[in-house]
Amino acid sequence: MARIERIEIAMVDLAPKVERQDAIQSFVTQETPLVTITDSDGAQGTGYSYTIGTGGSSVMRLLADHLCPRIIGRDATEVEAIWHELEFMTHATTIGAITSIALAAIDTALWDLRCRKAGLPLWRMAGGARRSAPCYTTEGGWLHLPVETIVEDALNAKSLGFTGSKVKIGRPVLADDVARLSALREAVGDDYEIMTDANQGFARDTARRRADALAPFGLAWIEEPLPADDIAGHVALAQASATPIAIGESLYSIRHFAEYAARDACGIIQVDAGRIGGITPWLKVAHMAEGFDIPVCPHFLMELHVSLVCAVQNGRYVEYIPQLDEITQTGLTITDGQAIAPETPGLGIDWDWDAINSRAISEFTQTITEAST
Structure with a gap:
């Protein structure tokens, strides 16, 4: 011992x-x-x-x-x-x-x-469901960027084999969000996912209007449309929206996730190991989500989350946002848009x-x- x-x-x-x-x-x-x-x-x-x-x-x-x-x-x-x-x-x-x-x-x-x-590498120790997982990128979709930059970044990501791109929404005028997503969908075609993220920026009435207006673009999800503690609002929106609602980066308890799942208040769970309290509760949330047939697409921390997504059956995507390059020797391995889980024992992060x-x-x-x- x-x-x-x-x-x-x-x-x-x-x-x-x-x-x-x-x-x-x-x-x-x-x-x-x-x-x-x-x-x-x-x-x-x-x-x-x-x-x-x-x-x-x-x-x-x-x-x-x-x-x-x-x-x-x-x-x-x-x-x-x-x-x-x-x-x-x-x-x-x-x-x-x-x-x-x-x-x-x-x-x-x-x-x-x-x-x-x-x-053993983490992905094997924690479950060993698969050796790689598809990536989507967020780095080219920030709210301040002009639509030309967003389109260029998405086309580049698509050429590299990425599954999709995330675009921040919540411009003061609804028409601006619509125009940006319309241009992006036209450029990337229907075979490329577009994720959106409102970062808790909407009130209930605004969230409903935006969800309705953006539905024609076939979005993979609308992320954090409402404040994270407004579960009743998410229940109503999830029932009304044709687009899946994603939640999780701003939740800090497995019980919060359980309530969201039990009340059918989300379609995507984005549990973040850095915010839920580590790998131990992350796995609890992921396995609970599997019981509700909800996919897990964790927020941020790609260097860690690649192993966790690959550990569980319902892990779907890894979010590409580089963050540790300056304090690691080697970065995340991505081949044809697939994030490869490290085989080195431990977390697989080369500090x-x-x-x-x-x-x-x-x-x-x-x-x-x-x-x-």
């Missing part, structure tokens, strides 16, 4: 590769907490999570002051028990983004360690520790051991 002896935490800020604007916000910087866990056998696992510009310092304090000290001395193989213990320990502050992001960094590190010791150490914010870099707790 190998006990957790040391935990190293750090955080780096990563600037987006392109300007990212949607209906409600700009993606300013990716604060990336990193957790490396070492057990008494000397085995290590590294996990991570992210913010889009705020809250990183709070995540790091939660890790340093509360979560990491709690698991020093624990059996590193007891991943499920540790996740539930940490969630319960913080129950007075859950369910929320800060806690979930912190839990995710620890949980992904434990899964990485577990897979490395077993000599560049020189780059990480040079970028790490000293204020948040810390080593936790039994002596320090």
Whole structure:
């Protein structure tokens, strides 16, 4: 039985590769907490999570002051028990983004360690449903981009074998969204998927009007049309809309997903390992969704989610948004539009520790051991 002896935490800020604007916000910087866990056998696992510009310092304090000290001395193989213990320990502050992001960094590190010791890649350890999954791209569909740029990016992605492109919607005037999607559909043809994302930017009446107006374009889905906590609104919209409704990137509890599924409030689930609290709850959501015959198309984190999509039967797409290139040695492998699950043991993320150490914010870099707790 190998006990957790040391935990190293750090955080780096990563600037987006392109300007990212949607209906409600700009993606300013990716604060990336990193957790490396070492057990008494000397085995290590590294996990991570992210913010889009705020809250990183709070995540790091939660890790340093509360979560990491709690698991020093624990059996590193007891991943499920540790996740539930940490969630319960913080129950007075859950369910929320800060806690979930912190839990995710620890949980992904434990899964990485577990897979490395077993000599298995994550996608095999977590289920082994398939070796690759189709990609769609979001990087060329941001709300501020002119329609010519969106069309050019989509045509390029299609030529590379990508399955589809996501376009942000929520322009002040409905006709603008219609014109952009009309031009895109005409350019890419009917054999290429168009996903859309409103980023919770609509009220109920606006969401219904937009869904009706965009239905002729045969969209793969409309993502987050309403505030994430408006389940009743999503129920009504899902029943009225011919286009599937996608939810999940802004949900932080498996129980929230269960209610959406049970009430038939969505057609696509986009559970995000970095926001749900790690791989352990991600798999619970994915398997629950399979019971409702709902596909899983996770939000963001392509370097991690490729393995999770390939682990489960109902994993459908990987979202292409590069985010770790500056702190990894090798990136995600994509062949003919298919994301290939890594075969190396662990998460399959090839961290560049020189780059990480040079970028790490000293204020948040810390080593936790039994002596320090």
